[in-house]
Amino acid sequence: MNIPLIDLKAQYESLAEELKEATFGILSSANYIMGKTVIDFEKAFAEYVGVKHAISVGNGTDGLVIALKAMGIGEGDEVITTPFTFFATAEAISAVGGTPIFVDVYKDTFNIDVTKIEEKITSKTKAIMPVHIFGQCADMDEINEIAKKHNLLVIEDACQAIGGKYKGRNVGSLGDAAVFSFFPTKNLGCAGDGGMIVTNNDDIAIIAKALKAHGSGENGQKAYNLLNNIEEEVQKAEGANDTVYNPLKYYNYLIGYNSRLDAIQAAILNVKIKEIDNWNAKRREVAEIYNEALKDTDLVTPVTRDYVEPVYHMYVLQSENREAVLEKLKTAGVSTGVYYPVPLHLQKCYKNLGYKEGDMPVSEYLSHRTFAIPVYPELTKDQVDYIISKIK
Ligand SMILES: *Cc1c(COP(=O)(O)O)cnc(C)c1O
Numbered sequence: 001m002n003i004p005l006i007d008l009k010a011q012y013e014s015l016a017e018e019l020k021e022a023t024f025g026i027l028s029s030a031n032y033i034m035g036k037t038v039i040d041f042e043k044a045f046a047e048y049v050g051v052k053h054a055i056s057v058g059n060g061t062d063g064l065v066i067a068l069k070a071m072g073i074g075e076g077d078e079v080i081t082t083p084f085t086f087f088a089t090a091e092a093i094s095a096v097g098g099t100p101i102f103v104d105v106y107k108d109t110f111n112i113d114v115t116k117i118e119e120k121i122t123s124k125t126k127a128i129m130p131v132h133i134f135g136q137c138a139d140m141d142e143i144n145e146i147a148k149k150h151n152l153l154v155i156e157d158a159c160q161a162i163g164g165k166y167k168g169r170n171v172g173s174l175g176d177a178a179v180f181s182f183f184p185t186k187n188l189g190c191a192g193d194g195g196m197i198v199t200n201n202d203d204i205a206i207i208a209k210a211l212k213a214h215g216s217g218e219n220g221q222k223a224y225n226l227l228n229n230i231e232e233e234v235q236k237a238e239g240a241n242d243t244v245y246n247p248l249k250y251y252n253y254l255i256g257y258n259s260r261l262d263a264i265q266a267a268i269l270n271v272k273i274k275e276i277d278n279w280n281a282k283r284r285e286v287a288e289i290y291n292e293a294l295k296d297t298d299l300v301t302p303v304t305r306d307y308v309e310p311v312y313h314m315y316v317l318q319s320e321n322r323e324a325v326l327e328k329l330k331t332a333g334v335s336t337g338v339y340y341p342v343p344l345h346l347q348k349c350y351k352n353l354g355y356k357e358g359d360m361p362v363s364e365y366l367s368h369r370t371f372a373i374p375v376y377p378e379l380t381k382d383q384v385d386y387i388i389s390k391i392k
Pocket of ligand 1: 059060061062085086088089131157159160181182183193194195
C-alpha cells in the first residue's frame with residue numbers, strides 16, 4: 001500500500017464538481033482581481049473566526065509581513081517568537097527590518113515556553129508572535145498577560161491552526177492580529193498561494209488593507225490620514241474594491257506591496273470553507289486512533305492541553321531512532337515528513353544573530369526526533385490500520 005503524507009487529489013475529487021464550477025465561473029466572468037468573490041470570502045472568513053476584519057493577501061508570509069508593518073513594527077524592533085516553526089515566521093520579522101528573538105519550546109506541545117518569554121524582553125521588544133504549531137494552540141492567556149504587563153502587541157501565526165480552539169475561543173481571535181495561510185497542504189488550502197490577516201483592531205485593518213495594494217486609492221488615503229493624524233473626508237470611488245478599474249489606483253499614500261488573493265483562489269476557498277470543520281474533526285478522529293494504538297510503543301505521541309481543541313495540521317511523533325523508523329515506513333510505502341530538521345536559530349541566514357548549538361536545547365532535541373505521519377481527512381480505515389501495523 002502506498003500512502004502519501006497528504007492526498008490533495010483525494011480532497012479535490014471529493015468536491016470536484018463544485019470546484020470546477022467555482023473556477024470556471026471566475027474564468028468566464030473575467031473578474032480576476034478582487035471583486036465580489038474575494039469580498040464574500042473575506043466576510044465568510046471573518047465570521048468563521050469571529051473577528052471584525054479579514055484582509056485577504058497573496059500568501060501567509062506576506063500576511064505576516066503586512067500585519068507586522070501595519071502594527072508599526074520595523075527597523076530595530078524585536079519580536080519574540082519560537083525557533084521551532086516554518087521559516088516564514090522569523091523571515092517576516094526580518095523582512096520588516098525587525099529582529100526575531102527566539103524563545104525555546106515545550107517538549108510535549110512543541111509550542112513557545114511561556115515561562116521563558118519575560119527574560120528575553122528588552123526596551124526594543126515590540127511584540128510576541130506565538131505559532132500554533134502543527135495545529136496545537138499556544139498558551140495565549142499567559143502570552144497576553146505578559147504582553148499587557150510590558151505593553152507589547154501579540155500576533156498569532158495561525159497558519160497551521162485554522163479552526164482550532166483555545167478555552168472555547170477561536171484561534172485567530174486571541175491576540176491583536178493573526179495570520180492564516182491557504183497554501184495547498186494547509187488544513188484549508190487553495191489551488192496555489194493565498195493568505196489572510198484577521199484583526200478586531202480598526203487601525204491595523206485600515207493600514208493592512210492599504211499596504212496589500214501599493215498603499216493606493218481609498219484605503220491608502222484612509223491609512224495615510226490615520227498615520228498622520230489628519231481628519232478629513234476620504235475621496236470615495238465607485239469600484240474602490242476593484243483594483244483593475246479603480247480610478248484612485250494611481251494615487252499612492254504609503255509604500256506597500258502587491259499582495260492580493262486571486263479571485264479564482266477565493267472562489268475555491270468559498271467552496272472549501274464549508275468543509276473545514278468536518279475535515280478538522282476527521283483529523284482529530286485519526287489522531288485519537290493513533291494516540292490509543294501507539295501509546296504502548298516507545299514512540300512519544302503528541303500532547304494536547306485539555307483546554308485546547310487541536311486541528312492536527314500534522315500528527316507528529318518522536319523517536320530516538322528516527323532514521324531507522326522512517327526508513328522502515330518508506331519501504332512499507334508510508335510517506336513521512338520531518339518538521340523541522342533545523343531550528344531557526346541555527347539556520348545559516350541567521351548566523352549574524354549569534355546563536356549557537358545548545359542555546360535552544362528543547363528545539364534542538366526535537367529537531368533530531370520528530371516526524372509526521374499521514375493524518376489527512378480522506379484517510380480510510382484500512383490506510384490508518386496499515387500505518388499503525390507498520391509502525392508497530
Ligand atoms: C505555511 C506557514 C507560513 C507561511 O505561509 P505561506 O502561505 O506558505 O507563505 C507561515 N508560518 C507557518 C507556521 C506556516 O506553517
